Amino acid sequence: MDFTIILQAGIASGTVLLFATIGELFAERSGVMNLGVEGMMLIGAMSAFSTTIATGNPWLGVIVAMLFAGLISQIHAFIVITLQADQVVSGLSLTFLGVGISLVLGEGLSKAGTVSLLPNFSIPLLTLIPIIGKIFFTNQSILVYFGYLLVPLSWYYINRTRPGLHLRAVGEYPSATDALGINVFRMRYFYVFVGGMLAGLAGATISLAVSPGWFSELTTGGQGWIAIGLVIFAQWDPIRAAVGAYAFGALRRLILDIQGPLVLFGLANPFYYNPYLGFFLQMLPYLFTVVVLVIGSREAMRKRIGAPAALGNPYIRGERGK
Amino acid sequence: MRQKLDTLFDALLPVIATLAALAVGAVMLLFLKVNPIVAYAALWDGAFGNSNAFAETLVKATPLLLVGLGICISFRGDVINIGGEGQMIIGAVLATWVGLNFTGLPGWLTITLSMFAGFVGGAIWGGIPGVLKAYFRVNEILSTVMMNAIAVQLMNFLLRGPMIDPAQAELASQIPQTARLEEIFRLPRLAPTRLHLGALIAVILAVLVYILLWRTTLGYRIRAVGQNPHASRYAGIKVQRYMVLALLLSGAFAGLAGATQVFGVNYRMITDGSSSGFTGSAGFNGIVAALFGGLHPLLTIPASILFGALLVGANKMQRVVQVPSALITALNGLVVVFVVSSEIIRKRRQRKREAVAKRENDTPPPPAGVGDTKIQQAEAGS
Numbered sequence: 001m002d003f004t005i006i007l008q009a010g011i012a013s014g015t016v017l018l019f020a021t022i023g024e025l026f027a028e029r030s031g032v033m034n035l036g037v038e039g040m041m042l043i044g045a046m047s048a049f050s051t052t053i054a055t056g057n058p059w060l061g062v063i064v065a066m067l068f069a070g071l072i073s074q075i076h077a078f079i080v081i082t083l084q085a086d087q088v089v090s091g092l093s094l095t096f097l098g099v100g101i102s103l104v105l106g107e108g109l110s111k112a113g114t115v116s117l118l119p120n121f122s123i124p125l126l127t128l129i130p131i132i133g134k135i136f137f138t139n140q141s142i143l144v145y146f147g148y149l150l151v152p153l154s155w156y157y158i159n160r161t162r163p164g165l166h167l168r169a170v171g172e173y174p175s176a177t178d179a180l181g182i183n184v185f186r187m188r189y190f191y192v193f194v195g196g197m198l199a200g201l202a203g204a205t206i207s208l209a210v211s212p213g214w215f216s217e218l219t220t221g222g223q224g225w226i227a228i229g230l231v232i233f234a235q236w237d238p239i240r241a242a243v244g245a246y247a248f249g250a251l252r253r254l255i256l257d258i259q260g261p262l263v264l265f266g267l268a269n270p271f272y273y274n275p276y277l278g279f280f281l282q283m284l285p286y287l288f289t290v291v292v293l294v295i296g297s298r299e300a301m302r303k304r305i306g307a308p309a310a311l312g313n314p315y316i317r318g319e320r321g322k
Numbered sequence: 323m324r325q326k327l328d329t330l331f332d333a334l335l336p337v338i339a340t341l342a343a344l345a346v347g348a349v350m351l352l353f354l355k356v357n358p359i360v361a362y363a364a365l366w367d368g369a370f371g372n373s374n375a376f377a378e379t380l381v382k383a384t385p386l387l388l389v390g391l392g393i394c395i396s397f398r399g400d401v402i403n404i405g406g407e408g409q410m411i412i413g414a415v416l417a418t419w420v421g422l423n424f425t426g427l428p429g430w431l432t433i434t435l436s437m438f439a440g441f442v443g444g445a446i447w448g449g450i451p452g453v454l455k456a457y458f459r460v461n462e463i464l465s466t467v468m469m470n471a472i473a474v475q476l477m478n479f480l481l482r483g484p485m486i487d488p489a490q491a492e493l494a495s496q497i498p499q500t501a502r503l504e505e506i507f508r509l510p511r512l513a514p515t516r517l518h519l520g521a522l523i524a525v526i527l528a529v530l531v532y533i534l535l536w537r538t539t540l541g542y543r544i545r546a547v548g549q550n551p552h553a554s555r556y557a558g559i560k561v562q563r564y565m566v567l568a569l570l571l572s573g574a575f576a577g578l579a580g581a582t583q584v585f586g587v588n589y590r591m592i593t594d595g596s597s598s599g600f601t602g603s604a605g606f607n608g609i610v611a612a613l614f615g616g617l618h619p620l621l622t623i624p625a626s627i628l629f630g631a632l633l634v635g636a637n638k639m640q641r642v643v644q645v646p647s648a649l650i651t652a653l654n655g656l657v658v659v660f661v662v663s664s665e666i667i668r669k670r671r672q673r674k675r676e677a678v679a680k681r682e683n684d685t686p687p688p689p690a691g692v693g694d695t696k697i698q699q700a701e702a703g704s
Contacts, residue, residue, distance in 0.1 A: 035463065039655075075659065079659060079662060079663055083662075083663050083666045083667075084666060085662045085663060085665070085666050086662065088463070089613055089662050090659065090662060092404075092609060092610075092658070093610070093613075093654075093655040093656075093658035093659045093662070094655065094659075095655070096606070096610065096651050096652065096654050096655030096658070097652050097655030097656060097659070098655075099648070099651050099652075099655075100648050100649060100651030100652025100653065100654070100655060101350075101652050103646055103648030103651065104350070104354070104645070104646050104648050104649045104652060107646045107648075218596075222467070222471060225464070225467040228463070228464065229461075229464040229467070229468070232461050232464065276479055276482070276483050279475045279476070279478050279479035279482075280475070280479070282475045283471070283472045283475045283476070286468040286469075286471040286472050287468075287472065289464070289468050290454070290460065290465055290468050290469075293454075293460045293461065293464060293465065294454065294458045294460055297458060297459040297460055298458070300459075301459065
């Protein structure tokens with residue numbers, strides 16, 4: 001069993017989580033929690049796949065996926081920002097809406113055949129680095145490389161630029177930000193849209209690159225929920241989000257692949273000979289997330305890092321308080 | 323007159339919201355080149371067309387109501403339980419184990435024990451995220467979702483391994499299912515339909531949950547913690563304990579929902595590898611029903627029947643007009659969206675009315691002497 005190949009595939013599958021996590025991170029930094037990630041990802045995966053089937057152009061598929069998911073996210077934005085309704089309730093119903101719409105529009109799509117996928121390539125010179133070159137820079141999808149760029153760019157945008165400062169301010173102290181003449185409502189609409197587009201991109205990454213095709217709601221298989229978990233684990237920091245996403249992706253991959261071979265490290269592979277162990281293996285990522293959340297929240301308490309102060313609260317102009 | 327109209331409008335809001343969602347659904351149907359009238363007629367016929375159809379609606383509504391009752395408790399305590407699916411599974415597993423192993427006892431006792439086991443199983447599966455939230459500050463939305471995934475794998479393991487039907491274990495097919503419950507251990511049917519005792523239990527429990535939430539100290543404290551944990555702490559309420567309790571009770575009701583599915587409908591547990599294969603997504607749809615019922619246990623009863631009807635009717639609609647029944651999933655989401663939005667609009671109208679009433683009632687007469695002082699001052703100034 002070649003671990004570099006497993007990790008290589010793990011990075012690709014982690015890219016899906018990366019996009020969804022960073023998207024949710026932007027929305028939450030502006031103070032809006034969107035639990036509809038799973039629904040938006042499904043919308044993205046379905047529309048990317050069906051557009052590509054219809055036009056033969058995967059790039060068009062990616063664009064349509066991002067726009068459609070972004071559009072759906074604006075329903076949530078309207079309900080929680082303009083109508084000031086509860087974010088959890090609205091986010092949950094967005095999940096239902098997204099799942100329902102994608103299943104209806106994706107009906108029969110699973111038998112639609114194969115599509116031309118986004119290109120895979122290796123980066124010259126960087127592939128020559130031992131191990132790392134093979135894992136990160138050899139024969140990866142172009143979206144994986146885009147993910148590598150997105151992480152530092154998001155970090156720089158949030159922490160070192162003026163709009164990023166405004167973003168953080170809107171999530172921490174919206175009334176003060178409003179007093180500075182920044183439109184809190186418009187900012188929140190915008191970042192919910194960004195979150196929706198990245199969730200759509202995550203969906204497109206599944207259906208056009210990582211595991212091509214449309215398998216109804218199994219296409220995403222709960223990864224949207226994991227992305228929401230990773231945002232908390234990441235403590236709203238894009239670098240930590242990337243570490244979490246890639247680690248989780250690699251773990252998922254490893255669990256899939258470890259059950260294959262007859263011999264593991266020179267011994268009879270227990271996961272092959274006892275299929276029941278497989279069920280427990282598949283629990284691992286979720287147990288792992290819970291454990292990581294326990295550790296993460298301990299650490300957050302000690303360092304006094306927390307969620308954006310205004311997360312989950314509607315901003316009502318002229319009302320006292322935060 | 324005006325006031326009466328306002329009250330009527332408020333009462334009709336959920337109905338209006340449902341109609342609005344159906345209208346959007348009609349647009350989607352037109353988009354799919356289906357006549358919405360034919361589709362909705364099929365939906366209605368499938369849900370209420372005859373006594374069997376209506377019984378089927380109530381059978382579908384039962385787990386929604388039970389899960390929804392738990393949701394009323396947890397959401398009132400400001401604890402978001404998305405783990406209904408996992409809690410149903412664990413409740414069902416435990417109940418089935420009791421039902422298959424305690425066969426020496428009288429039927430009614432085994433059934434009671436099984437239902438209790440379901441209650442306990444769900445409580446355990448809900449209590450774990452409760453403890454994680456209260457004492458380790460782990461977000462319960464996430465931990466309950468993770469617990470769902472863990473429960474599914476546990477079910478898949480148990481139904482293929484230790485709990486597999488002995489008859490299946492010998493066959494090559496190895497269908498992952500338990501043995502069938504003996505007839506005396508099944509929940510009795512209420513009519514010559516598939517309607518079972520579980521529906522009645524659920525309605526009785528709805529009343530009990532109402533009493534719990536509004537007529538007992540326990541319920542008062544759960545709601546107080548949900549409204550304002552800080553104030554509750556100052557008032558001497560052990561906030562963490564009530565958080566755990568809210569999730570634990572919520573899980574318990576979901577566990578009971580899982581148990582009634584086995585003992586009232588399927589008479590055995592069977593898995594297709596996913597959670598919805600066993601639960602029919604009742605763990606999620608119950609949340610929708612409770613929200614539609616305004617998190618009120620008694621209003622959750624008609625809400626569950628509505629969503630049960632949509633789910634049952636959707637199958638008929640799929641057969642008649644070949645529209646994927648998943649359309650109903652989208653409709654469920656839309657209904658909640660509209661209910662929540664209309665709720666906000668209702669609150670705003672109410673605030674506006676109160677403001678108007680206030681202005682009309684206490685426009686105070688100008689206090690005597692105020693004007694005079696001004697005049698005097700003006701005179702003094704000139």
